[in-house]
Amino acid sequence: KKEEQKHDEL
Amino acid sequence: MNLFRILGDLSHLVSIFILLQKMRSTRSCAGISLRTQILYLMVYCTRYLDIFWTFNASLYNSSMKLVFILSTAYTIYLMRTVYKTALDPQIDTFATYYLVGGAGLLAVLFPYKYTVYEVLWSFSIWLESVAILPQLFMLQRTGEAETITTHYLFALGAYRALYIPNWLYRWFLEGHFDPIATVAGIIQTLLYSDFFYIYYTKVLKGKKFELP
Numbered sequence: 001k002k003e004e005q006k007h008d009e010l
Numbered sequence: 011m012n013l014f015r016i017l018g019d020l021s022h023l024v025s026i027f028i029l030l031q032k033m034r035s036t037r038s039c040a041g042i043s044l045r046t047q048i049l050y051l052m053v054y055c056t057r058y059l060d061i062f063w064t065f066n067a068s069l070y071n072s073s074m075k076l077v078f079i080l081s082t083a084y085t086i087y088l089m090r091t092v093y094k095t096a097l098d099p100q101i102d103t104f105a106t107y108y109l110v111g112g113a114g115l116l117a118v119l120f121p122y123k124y125t126v127y128e129v130l131w132s133f134s135i136w137l138e139s140v141a142i143l144p145q146l147f148m149l150q151r152t153g154e155a156e157t158i159t160t161h162y163l164f165a166l167g168a169y170r171a172l173y174i175p176n177w178l179y180r181w182f183l184e185g186h187f188d189p190i191a192t193v194a195g196i197i198q199t200l201l202y203s204d205f206f207y208i209y210y211t212k213v214l215k216g217k218k219f220e221l222p
Contacts, residue, residue: 004122004123005122005188007131008068009191010019010022
């Protein structure tokens with residue numbers, strides 16, 4: 001299962 | 011966190027200060043596109059929604075997000091009140107609806123997940139990639155720009171350009187890859203390429219920014 005995309009950038 | 015990303019974020023921060031300084035020192039917002047500023051405010055408000063539930067995740071991210079939203083709102087406020095005499099709706103005419111519509115369409119077609127937050131996030135990424143177009147269009151119509159305005163545009167463009175090596179770094183060293191942000195970021199940087207070229211060949215050599 002594809003890992004969820006993290007939005008840790010600005 | 012790597013050097014490219016920090017430099018990119020700092021460049022973004024610096025660009026906002028240069029813009030405020032430009033308005034303060036020339037007592038005018040002449041040459042600045044209100045449409046582009048409004049698009050940026052939309053970008054920040056739709057992307058940084060998560061500030062309400064990730065405030066403790068990273069103080070760095072959260073404070074930057076707050077600064078970007080508040081400073082852009084403040085810039086728009088200044089442009090529409092204190093400096094409104096310099097606004098020129100005859101020059102700032104780019105059809106922004108197409109940009110918002112196009113970004114909306116891409117967001118609905120390719121989000122990472124069908125949740126309100128993810129679709130808005132994707133929308134903000136695509137909208138950011140083209141938000142500079144009204145400003146560049148205005149620049150093309152006037153054919154010249156004040157030096158301080160070109161420094162603002164350079165710092166703003168450098169922010170996303172510096173994110174590209176950051177994405178490469180993260181891809182190779184952390185196995186992290188964000189296709190939406192990367193594709194949109196490359197498009198965004200390409201839109202600046204003409205501007206970067208003239209900035210490099212004229213402004214950095216002490217000449218006035220004038221289009222050929």
